Amino acid sequence: MNFALFPLAILLVPALAGASEWRTGGLAGIEVRGFTQAAAFAGQHQGSAVSGFFEPEISFGQDRWSLIFRPYLRIDQQDSERTHFDIREAYWETALDRWELRIGIRKVYWGVTESLHLVDFINQIDAVENIDGEDRLGQPMVNLALVREYGTLDLFALPGFRERIFPGEDGRLRPGPSISEDDRILQSGNGRAHTDWAARYSHSLGDWDIGVSHFYGLTRDPRFIARNGALVPVYELIHQSSIDLQWTVGGFLWKFEAIDRTGQQDRFKALVAGYEYTFNGLIGVADLGVLSEYQWDQRGKSGSSPADNDVFLGARLAANDEASSELLAGMVQDLDHETRFFNIEASRRIGENFKATLEGRFFSAVRSGDPTSTFSQDDYVEFGITRYF
C-alpha cells in the first residue's frame, strides 16, 4: 500500500461500492426499578423509579465499508443525572486485505472474563446506566488495525476524554457524599482535549485466544479525594499494560485477565481468572453454564475496587426455546470478610419484536469501608420491556 494513494483509496472505496444500502433499526424501552430498602443518604429518592430509553441506529454501506450513527437517550423520573444523551457510535470504517481503518465515535470491547472487565479500558463506563460496567460512553478515535497472519495489531489515537457520569443527589446507587463532577481534576495539561493512545495485539492460536494491550492516557477509572464535603474525581495520566487469555478446551473456557497500572498513586496489578463450563442439553435442549472467577487487586482493601480478593460464582441457563429464555444468577463473595453481592438477570422474547427483562441486584452483609458499602441500602429489582425496530 502506497501511503500517497491512501487518501485516494478512502475516496474511491465508497464510490466503487455499487451495492451500498441504507439500514435503520434500533430499540426503545421502559424500565421500572423498585428499591426494596429505605435510602441510605439524604436527598436520595425512595421507592421506585421509572425510566425509558431510545437508541436508534442508521447505517449506510456494504461488506467492506460503512458509515454508522447510533445515538442514545435515557430519561429517568427520579435522577436528573441519569437523564442523559450520548452518541454511542458515529463512525466510518473500511476493511481492506491487510488493514482496517475506523474513524469516529466508537465502542471497543477487550477481554474475556464475565464478572469483571479489567482489560476493557477504551470506553468510559456509563455509570448511571448500570453498575455492572458493561454500558459504555462513545469514545472518539482513529483506529488502525493491521491484520496479519500472526495476529491483529490495533493502534488507537483517542482524542477527547470522556469523564464518568455519576448519579445525582436524587439518585440511588451512589456514594454518601455527593460527587462534584464540576471540580473534577484532569492531570493532562490540556484537560479533555488530551489525546490518549492505545495499542492492542490479539490473535487466536489453536485453542488459545490472546490479547496484549497497552494504554497511555487519562485513566477511565478515577480515584476520589474529599473536598468541601464532596468527592472530587481525579483522573490521572496512567500507563496500563494488560493481558487477556482464553483457553477453550472441551466444554471449558479458561479465562485470564491481568492489568498493571502506573501513574495512579502506587503502581499496582490486578487480575481476574476463572472458567466457564457448559453442560449441553442438561434438561431436554437447555444448556447450563457454570462460571467461577477469582478477582484480585493488589491495592487490597485500601483501593477503590471492591474486587480485591473476591470470588464470583454464577450459573447461566439458556432454555434454547423459541423465545430464547435466559437466566443468569451470580454471587460475588469477598474472601476477607462477609461482604456478598447477588445478581440475577432474566430475559425472554415476547412475539417477534419485544423482549421482557428482569434484573435484581442485592448487597448483603456489606462491611463498612468496602467500596460497595455505599450501595448497601440499594437492593433493587428492575422490570423492563424493550421494543426492537
Add this chain to the structure above:
Amino acid sequence: MVQKIENAIVRYARAVIKYRWLAIGLSLAVTIAMGTGAQYLGFSTNYRVFFSKYNPQLESFERMQDIYTKADGILFVLVPDDGDALDADTVKAAAQLTTGGWQIPYATRVDSVNNFQDTRAEGDDLTVGDLIEDENSDLAYAKKKALAEPFLNGQLIRDTANMVGINVTLTFSSDDPREVAKAVKVARALARKVEADNPGHRVRITGLTMLNNAFAESSQNDMMTLIPIMYGVILLFAMITLRSFTAVAGTLLVIMLSTITGMGFAGWVGIKLSPPSAMAPTMIMTLAVADSIHILLSMLVAMRKGMKKDDAIVESLRVNFGPVFLTSLTTAIGFLSMNFSEAPPFWHLGNITAVGVAGAWLYSILFLPALVSILPMRAKKESESTVAAGLGSLAEFVIARRKQLLVGVSAVAIGLSLFIPRNEFDDRWVEYFDETMAFRTDSDFTADNLTGLYQMQFNLKSGEEGGIQNPAYLQNVQKFQQWLESRPQVVHVVSFTDVMKKVNRSMHGDDEAYYKLPESRNLAAQYLLLYEMSLPYGFDLNNQINIDKSATRLTATIRDMSTRETREFAAETEAWLRANTPTSMHATASSAAVMFAHISIRNLVGALTGAFLALILISGILMLTLRSLRVGTISLVPNLLPALAGFGVWGILGGRVTMSLALVTGMTIGIVVDDTVHFLAKYLRARREQGMNPQDAIRYVFQTVGPALVGTTVVLVAGFIVLAQSHFEMNSSMGKLTAITIVIALAADLLLLPPLLMMFEEIWAKKDKKKEQRHMTKGYRKLVDSIATGALLLVLGTSSVYAETAEEKGLAIAIEADRRDIGFSDFSADSLMILKNKRGHTSTRHTRVRTLEVIDGGDKTLVLFDKPRDVKDTKFLTHSKMTGNDDQWLFLPALKRVKRISANNKSGPFMGSEFSYEDISSQEVEEYTYKWLRDEGNNFVIERYPVDKKSGYTKLVTWLDKEHYRLQKVQFHDRKGDLLKTLDYKDYHQYLGKHWRPNLMTVVNHQTGKSTDLQWSNYQFKKGLTARDFDRNALKRTR
C-alpha cells in the same frame, strides 16, 4: 516472502560494503552518542537501593526513620588480646575511639561503655554523668554497672567483658554516595590509629554504613577484576575458533562498543550502579561475542570455499541476519523480564544488558562487516575438527538409543526437579559478601561474640500526647519487652522503660528494689524531665521517643537467622502485640532485616511473572519464525527444562537462594532459546527444503550447527563462571546457576530434543496419513488442470465400483459426494427459518450465511443474524476442523464483544429451531465413518456414524441420488439409538453448472412434534470472499 527478505538483506549487505567508511562512522557515532552518558555513572552506596519506593516494608521503615533519629551507623568492636576489656589500657583505647568517633563526618551520636550516662542519686538530686571518666575511674564499679545495665549488656558489652563496642550514629545530609565513602575512610583511619597507639588491641568495624560501603566497594571490585578476566577469556576463545587476527580484533571491538553502549545508556538514564547492575558489562560481553562469532565463522567458511572476501561477507549476512536478530531479540526479552523483579538493581541489570545486546546486534551487522571489508583477512585451511567428529558419533548414538534417551533424560530431569523444594530463600545481607571481604569477617565476628547485627524496631504509640508517661502504657511496653527477652530469637532489647526504671532507682538512693516503673503519671513525667535536663549534648532521647511524647521506639536485636525465620518471627511479634496490647500499640516490625526478609518472596512473584511472560513472548516468536505450531510447542521442553533441572541441581548443592536467583529463570530462557532456535531452524530447513527424513535431518543438524552450539555454550559458560568469581554472593550464585542451566540446556538440545522430535514426527505422520485421504479429495482443485486428475478419478471410480465391503462402499460414496462439490470457492445465501410448534404456532428467523471453501482444511462459515430483531447483528463464525473440535466465535453486538465459545454445543438447537449446530455446520468427510446399506431406486442409502462423541447422534441414515450424489433425506438417531428427526432436501438447483443446492430443507422432530422449514434464497457463488471475511475482525464489522 522469505525470498523477498533475503534479497533485501543482500542489498543491505552490499550497501554496507560499498559505504563501509560511512557504516563505521555511523556505528562510532552511535557509540559516542550513547557512551558519553557514562560520565554520569556512579555507584550507589545504600542498601535501600534494593527496594523500590513502593515497597511496603521500606515505607514503614522510612516512616519510623522520620520520627526518630536514623539508625544507620558504624560499630567499632574493640578486642583486647588480654581478654579484659575493662582494664586501664583498653579503657583508654575505648576512650580514644569514643572521642575519635565524634570526628567521623556526619556523626550525630556516639555510644560506648565509657560515655554511658550513669545515673546516680546524690541526696535529692539526680546526677547523670559518664560511667568512665578516664582510666583512673573506679573500673570495678563501672564493670558492675555496665554488666547490670540492660542498655549496654548484650549490645556494647557481654558478661565475659572481653570486648567492648563503640557505636557511632551517622546522619547523612543527602543520598550522595561520597558522604558514605568519606565517613568510612575516616572510620578506618581511626581504627588503624587506635590499633597503632594501643598495641595488643584489635578494632573491627561493622554496621549499616559499612554495609552500604561494602555494596559500592564490591561493585567496583567486580568491575575492576572481572571485566579484564572476561576480555582474556573472550580473546582466548576467539583466537581458538576464528584463528584470524582481523576477526579476533573485530570481535573484541564489537564487544567493546556494545559494552560502552550499554553502560552509556545506564549513565544517560541516571542509573546508580549497585553490585547486580555492575555485572552488566560482563554479561554484555558474554552475550555479544556470539553474534560476531556466528557472522565471522560463516564468512570464513565461505572464503575457504573460494569466495572473495566481500562476497563472503554478503553471504554470511544473508545466512545469519535472521538468526542473529532473533537470538538478540529473545535474549533481550529474557533480560527485560527482570523488570518484573521487586528490586531496582535488577531492573537496571536487565535494561542495561538488553541495550547492550541490542547494540551488539547493530554493531555485528553494521560495524563488523564494514571493518572486515577494510582490514586484510585470510582464511586458514581448516583441519578436521575433533568436535565435529565427536558430534557425528553422538548423532548416531542419539538416533539409535532414542527411546532409552527419552526415558532416561526425562527421568534424570524429573529426578533433578524433585530437589527444587530443597531450595530456601535466604537474604541475610552480611552473607552477601564472601569471606575475603573485611566487612564479612568483622560482622561475623561481631555477631558471634558481641551482639546481633539484625534488628527489629517497633514504633509503639500510646495514642495521646505525652502518653508515654502513662503507667499503663509503660507496663504494656515492659510486658512486650519481657516477652521479647524470653524469646530464643532475641539477643537484646532496648526500650524506653529501661530509662524510667533507672531513674526511679536513682531517685530512691540507688535502691535495687526501685528498679521498676514509676507508679503514677506525674512521677513519670517528673523523672523524664529531670533525666532529659541532665543529659549532655548528643545523648538526647530522640532516638527512643518522639517529639510530642506520644510514642516510643523499641529495638530488639535478633540472632542470626534465615530470612524465613525472620519473617515468621516478625509476624509472631506483631501477633503478640495485637493479642496483648491496646490498638494504638499494634506496631509492625520494621528494619533493614525485615525488609530483606520480605523482599525474596515479593521478588519471586515478580520474577516468575516476568519469566512466564518472557516464555510466552519467546515461544510465540519461535512459533512465528519457525512457522510451525507443533515444533514451536516442542521447543518449550528444552527451554523450560533447564531452568527446572538447574534449580534442582542448586537444591542438591545446598539450596541457598538469594533474590537474584529468582531472576535466573527469565534470563536463561532468553539465552538458552538461542541454541534451540539454531537447532530447530536447521532441522526444519532440512525437512522442508531438502526433504530429509527426521533421522537424516538430525544428523544434518549435528554436523552443521553442532560445533557452533558447543562453541557458544563454552563461551557462555566461561563468561558466567567468570561472574561466579564475584565476591558478592548475589552475583556469584547467579553466575553459577546460569552456567549450570546453560550446560543442562546444551544437554537437553543434544540428547532430549532429537528423541522428542523423532517421537512426535511418528505421531504426526500417523495423523497426517488421515489427512492424506482428505487431501486426495479436496486437493482436487489444485490438480484440476493436471494429468493427475484423470488418475485420481480413475482411482475413485474404481474404488466405488469394486469396493468390496459395505464400509468401503459407504466411504467411497461420501468421498464422491464431497468431491462433486469441490471448487465452489465461496458462496453466500439468505435463509429464512420457520419454526412450528405442536399447536402450529410459528415464528421466523432470518439469517445470512457465508461459506468459504478451504481446500486443505475445514471450511469457514459466517452466519449473520437479522431477525428476530433482538438478535440482529449477532454473528456466528465457525472454522471447521477435519478432526478435533471446530473453532467458534460469537459476536455480541450490544457489548461489541467477540467471544470464543466452546464447540461442545454441536448437539444444541440453532436459534431454537429443530436444526442443531452440527446440522448447519460444514460437514467434513472425516467427521463420520460410513456403511453402505442398500441401493433404493435412484438412491444410495448409507449410514453415517459420527466420530465425535459429543455429537447428538449415533447414526444418520442418509439417502443420496445416484446421478448427482445429492443429499435427499437424512434420518437422525439420537444417543439412545431412537429415531429423532427426519430432514428432507427439496427443490435442488444447480449453480455454475456444478454445485447443487436445495431451496428448501424441512426437518421434523418425531419426539416433540415440532418442525422447522429452512428456505434458502439468493445463492451466490464465487463472490471473491477471502479468509479476511471469515476472521475475528470480520465479526466486528457493521455489515
